[in-house]
Amino acid sequence: MLLLGLLGTVAVPPAPRITERNYQRYFDRYDLQGSFLLLDAATGQYTAYNLPRCRQGFLPASTFKIPNTLIGLETGAIRDTTDLCRWDGVKRSFPQWNQDMTMARALRVSCVPCYQQLARRVGAARYQQQLPKLKFGRMQVTPATVDTFWLAGPSRITQFEQIDFLQRFQRNKLPVARRSADITKALLVLGRGPGWTLRGKTGWTMQAGHDNGWFVGWVEQAGKAYFFALNAEPQNGGPAAANFIQGRRAVTEQILRQEFGLLPAAAHQ
Template sequence: MKQLLIFCLCIACFSCKEESKRNKKLQEKSATAKITNNHIQKEVFQEIIDSAQLKGAILLYDLKKDTFYSNDFSWAKTGQLPASTFKIPNSIIGLETKEVEDQHTIFKWNGEKRFFKAWETDLTFQQAFQRSCVPCYQEVARKVGVKRMHTYIDKFQYGNIEVDSTNLDNFWLQGNARISQFQQIDFLKRFQQNKLPISYRTATIVKEIMILKETENYVLRGKTGWSIVGEHHNGWFVGYVNSGDQVFFFATNVEPISKGFVQKEFQNNRKIVTYKALREFINLSN
């Protein structure tokens, strides 16, 4: 009887050890899965968005670590109108088709009243990009035409975009065109790494006009976007930061939580929340 009891205890001990080993393996497998999936939830991003009275997602991608960070991966996978973030591929297409010569090409103002006072003047291509001049880029799109626009968008694998003769100069602002935050970063990553089927000259010019801030420690490139459909407002800020041997890509997509929001604050907060998120990884103080 005593020998049987000892035998049973040994079996139980062995089983416990085996169970412990299995649990350890499962934990290791789970940890490996997290690394493989390269998606890390960042609650601090949600706190940043909440503090700005917004809803939506911040998506950051660390190229060196091949890792994505976000507060809401489901939102980041949802397609939205590209709005003025489309000025990045539109600039590339304008240059590649030679409808725009370079960053110094002048867009003449026709004297008509425009939505923003800053658009009511002659603008260089670089100024048109940085002031997000919709009429200037509508002019580019009309010159490029439906066929070539379609060809380049397909080449770039840029979101899910529908272009035809009825929407050529506004498809990025209204309608069924959609791109997700993940797709924005995928496009920007290929652009930054010179993997798009475009000339080195075009890439260099567009990278130059995208610069928002340049210091000894980093170079930040980006573009905002804002679509308004009825009472629905959706805002973008996309781009990337080069800092030493690090590259961080970002795609922020947010909406106001109330109808009575202040538009100027919403305009600024797209950038502010993104900068706060980036500061979790890179020193942007200088």
């Protein structure tokens, strides 16, 4: 009886408060299908479009550049984001990648080869030590996949997990040095104005003709933080045209602006 009494006092975390909304009209403007999730950190209230899909895991793609930058700084694989990534001379389909660049620019133009160089310097063993501490989804890395595990294979993260990670990051609750966090946060700034700042990162995986895209981040406005995660694909499994490339961020910003009043009209710069 005593045991039952003690068990009865164990606190059960409350279920998250989630309001569902239909935002398909925003996706339709860009011929996209997908899901959107927002957390008002002050109230703990989530707003979700396509809730089952928000709970579905996807490869993180270049959203992994956020924890990857932190890990690079924490392990000393990079000293700071002025470190230079040397172009290997291989011409790729994204012209902005075909040049030497700093790691800061590599994040901003989402240069996969630069972050693959970083991954090889970090190494699988140190990822296996660092990733469980950061709790960024369910990443699986081996020596054979050390420079691809966020782009292909079994690694997965949901939109809820993206927001959980971003919230801990924004609040300086990750087990990393404040310097590493501040450097990385500065690289994520996409726009700012009187009383507001937008931080975010896109992602894109291309596997066997199937394209999947992300836009994750947060808005700080009037001392409050609002975290978002969008995952989207071309409608009907079509190819990733300009609508897909632009739409990930555009859809998100339109929802933030028109549904929540979180961005001014000229926020997308």
